[in-house]
Amino acid sequence: MSVERLVEIAAPGTGVARIGLGLAAVGRPAYINLGRDRDLPAERPVEVMRRRSHELLDAAYAAGVRYLDAARSYGRAEEFLADWLRDRPDAARDVVVGSKWGYTYVAEWRTDAETHEVKDHGVETFDRQRELTDALLGDRLDLYQIHSVTPDSPALTDPVLHARLAGLAAEGVTVGVSTSGPRQAEAIRAALAVEVDGRPLFRTVQSTYNLLEPSAGAALAEAHEAGRAVIVKEAVANGRLTEAAERLPEPLRQVAGETGATPDAVALAAVAHRPWVTVVLSGAATTDQLRSNLAAADLRLDEPRLARLAELAEPPETYWRHRAGLPWA
Numbered sequence: 443m444s445v446e447r448l449v450e451i452a453a454p455g456t457g458v459a460r461i462g463l464g465l466a467a468v469g470r471p472a473y474i475n476l477g478r479d480r481d482l483p484a485e486r487p488v489e490v491m492r493r494r495s496h497e498l499l500d501a502a503y504a505a506g507v508r509y510l511d512a513a514r515s516y517g518r519a520e521e522f523l524a525d526w527l528r529d530r531p532d533a534a535r536d537v538v539v540g541s542k543w544g545y546t547y548v549a550e551w552r553t554d555a556e557t558h559e560v561k562d563h564g565v566e567t568f569d570r571q572r573e574l575t576d577a578l579l580g581d582r583l584d585l586y587q588i589h590s591v592t593p594d595s596p597a598l599t600d601p602v603l604h605a606r607l608a609g610l611a612a613e614g615v616t617v618g619v620s621t622s623g624p625r626q627a628e629a630i631r632a633a634l635a636v637e638v639d640g641r642p643l644f645r646t647v648q649s650t651y652n653l654l655e656p657s658a659g660a661a662l663a664e665a666h667e668a669g670r671a672v673i674v675k676e677a678v679a680n681g682r683l684t685e686a687a688e689r690l691p692e693p694l695r696q697v698a699g700e701t702g703a704t705p706d707a708v709a710l711a712a713v714a715h716r717p718w719v720t721v722v723l724s725g726a727a728t729t730d731q732l733r734s735n736l737a738a739a740d741l742r743l744d745e746p747r748l749a750r751l752a753e754l755a756e757p758p759e760t761y762w763r764h765r766a767g768l769p770w771a
Contacts, residue, residue: 457506457739457740458505458506458736459506459508460714460722460739461721461722461723461735461736461739462508462673463498463499463724463732464512464675464724465498465512465513465519466725468491468522468727469491469513469522470516470517470518470519470547470551470558471486471491471517471549471551471553472555472771474680475681475725475727476684477684480686482494482727486553494727495519497729498727502732502736503530503537505732507724508538509540509673510537510538510540511540511542512539512541512542513541513542513545514542514571515544515559517547517549520574520578520579523578523579524578527539538585539582539583540618540646541579542587542588542620543586543587543588543589544562544563544568544589545562545589546562546567558770561590563591563597564600564603565600565603565606568606572586585618585646586616586618587618587619587620588619588620590621591622592625593629598632604638604643607643611645616645616646617645617646619648620647620648620675621647621650621658622649622762624657624758624759626758627657627660627661628661630647630661631664633647634647634664634665634670642668645669646670646672648672648674649672649674650675650676651677651719652676652677652678653679653751653754654754654755654756654761655756655761655762656755659716662716671721672719674721675725676723677709677713677723678709678725679761682764684704684709685705690705693751693754694754696750697743701743703737704737706738707738708741708743709738710722711738711742711743722738
């Protein structure tokens with residue numbers, strides 16, 4: 443299935459197809475989401491995490507999820523996804539598969555590693571990681587994104603890398619970017635301007651956008667208007683907009699109570715209400731979390747409630763400083 447087909451099936455009003463499944467939380471033993479001590483067993487060997495990822499993929503597909511998102515730095519996420527696709531050929535023909543390159547996983551399957559991933563957007567890293575991704579996902583890869591682009595990333599200005607990416611696009615793989623940091627809007631607009639031979643290079647944008655960090659919204663709307671697919675990540679702010687939060691924001695708690703929905707479903711629904719969103723990702727680590735997240739597809743929030751939720755926005759620098767301090771667990 444192509445990314446263009448995903449845009450069709452994830453059109454507003456199509457329900458669960460507007461929610462994708464990201465594998466960051468289950469492709470490696472440690473991540474920065476809150477509540478992992480409750481979500482996962484204390485011991486997390488590879489086979490335990492493989493089974494967990496497959497359980498989530500089965501549940502997501504059965505519910506109607508059709509976009510699956512991995513990355514080279516998500517430990518063995520590409521491997522787990524490749525195994526699942528191989529064992530379920532009917533599903534494999536029916537989903538859009540995305541991955542990302544630019545970070546290298548270096549934690550060696552340890553939760554207490556000093557460093558978990560290392561960022562490099564150079565051509566050599568692309569060549570090396572593209573070969574690894576191809577060995578696992580082969581022609582099942584629909585979308586390959588540069589991982590966590592910021593305005594100073596060489597990936598936005600390197601003509602040699604752009605030529606490599608254009609070659610990948612010519613093979614039928616959609617090329618995109620993901621962004622992170624307090625200057626996401628700048629990075630998005632810079633990516634929209636990149637062309638090779640007079641044609642836009644990046645056809646998708648994946649960015650952090652949530653009730654606490656909405657600063658990229660205007661730039662993402664521009665990306666949508668320019669014909670790009672927009673994928674939203676971290677819609678529940680690594681657990682800060684869920685019951686795992688130490689202090690759940692009161693407006694979110696109130697709206698959840700009024701609607702009878704869980705806080706995470708409200709947070710996801712608030713993102714999905716944006717007309718420029720193609721897909722919003724669930725980063726669930728359990729099937730219960732996934733079911734709760736997917737309830738967002740049927741949740742309608744009126745304008746007064748959306749306005750109350752909009753009051754949760756933090757300055758981008760504050761949000762990203764807090765995120766940088768979250769422990770890997």
